[in-house]
Amino acid sequence: MMVEQQHKGRIRGHAAVHRWFFLAEQALRAHGDSLNRLNVFPVADSDTGANMLATMAAARQAAEQSEEDLGALLATAGTEAMAEARGNSGTLLAVLLSGFAEPLHGHERLTIGALDQALEHGSVRAWSALSDPVGGTMLSVLDAVRACARQQAAAAEEPESRTALIDSLDSMLEVARQAVVATEGELEALTRAGVVDSGGTGLLIIFDALRAAVTGTEPDPHLLEGLHGLEREPAAQPAGAEDEDHVEIMCTVRLDPLGAASLRHQLDEVGESVIITPIDAEADEQGSYRWRIHVHAGTEEEASQVIHASGEVTTYTAAPLYGAETEH
Incomplete structure (x- = not known):
């Protein structure tokens, strides 16, 4: 009976991760042009959407071949995504996936406590990977979500319950959106262009896909409404x-x-x-x-x-x- 329950837990955990990656890949493809239009930092090369999509597609394909626990599954996905990553945003996304994996080894399902630890490790990996990390980027969005997860995990009456996880994800998504909005005023390049950060917006899309996968719903079609810069022309190349x-x-x-x-x-x-x-x-x-x-x-x-x-x-x-x- 215990083996059967563990197997069912593994199936549920795998199904959630597979759906997360599938929904994230779909959403990044749908919003790719918008992310490219926002891309002005660190260089205005208009490829953030394409880079994050390529990373997520590699992760999704790798995850489909794995039958291990959540940590091992994410490690497999992160390793493959890392090998295929392109650009700042794509590479950092692969780093995050690999970082998420480390504290989830042995876990068959996601809880708010496990997610809190995963976000902590992901943040450490991401900040340490960069020689010159700066705020106003996807790092700021990640850290805002990490802080929210820590608060939610500490306040949860039943931290192992699915309800605690779902309630926390709703709060974390709202915090992530607020952090994306704030990026416009945190980096001079974004303020000058009148846009929010492209990588941070991509991370918001990925967190929304996680929420949808866990709750069995669909990504929010209005998630990006009101964010500055989505309708602008692609960022112009610097003169010369x-x-x-x-x-x-x-x-x-x-x-x-x-x-x-x-x-x-x-x-x-x-x-x-x-x-x-x-x-x-x-x-x-x-x-x-x-x-x-x-x-x-x-x-x-x-x-x-x-x-x-x-x-x-x-x-x-x-x-x-x-x-x-x-x-x-």
Whole structure:
């Protein structure tokens, strides 16, 4: 009987995650153009919607192949999403999914307490992945939701109940929306453009999909109404951008933690928007991990030399911030 109950719990937990990813992918596809129009920070390359959609699609496909507990399922999804991630927003979304997984190992269903821990770990992973994290972004939205979850978990009379989780998700979604609205006044680039943050808005969409999956309802069709910038034209390139050599590099490199720290320091010297985060949960026999790397560089040559000199590069893609990508 106990084995049967555990199996049923696993099915319910899996079903919720599968539906969450499915609904999130659908919603990101539906709102992709809007997210792209909002995209002015850190560069106005109008690809946030596409990047977050690609990450979620990879996570959804990976989750469909997993039959493990919630933590292992999310870890599998996060690892695959990390390997396929593109851009700041896509990479941070993959980092969050991987971070969510860590405290959920052994859990067959989601509770407000487990979600609180997952959000805490996700926040730590996301902030530590960035060399220069700033507020007014999806990090601000994440932290607002994390704080709300902590309050809801502490106040819940029956923290293991489904009702406590549902009530908390409603509150967290409202807090997330308020945090998105606030981003416009937290970053000069957003204030100047009169828009809310694109990545933060994408995260709001994903949290709404989670609420819908847990409650067995549909995402809120009015979720984004009233947010500033949704009807604007796509962000214009900075003057002369088409004549510059700035590139966005995404790659995977096998390094030990010390090597990763050294690479971060070197990339901070030659580029910006640096994200370095481990893909693997455990090191190989030599003590190294696969690390996902993201950087905006003034020219590809210098950043590429630094990356290839640091360790074994298993994937490498470089794209002009306003052009087509190339693979090496």
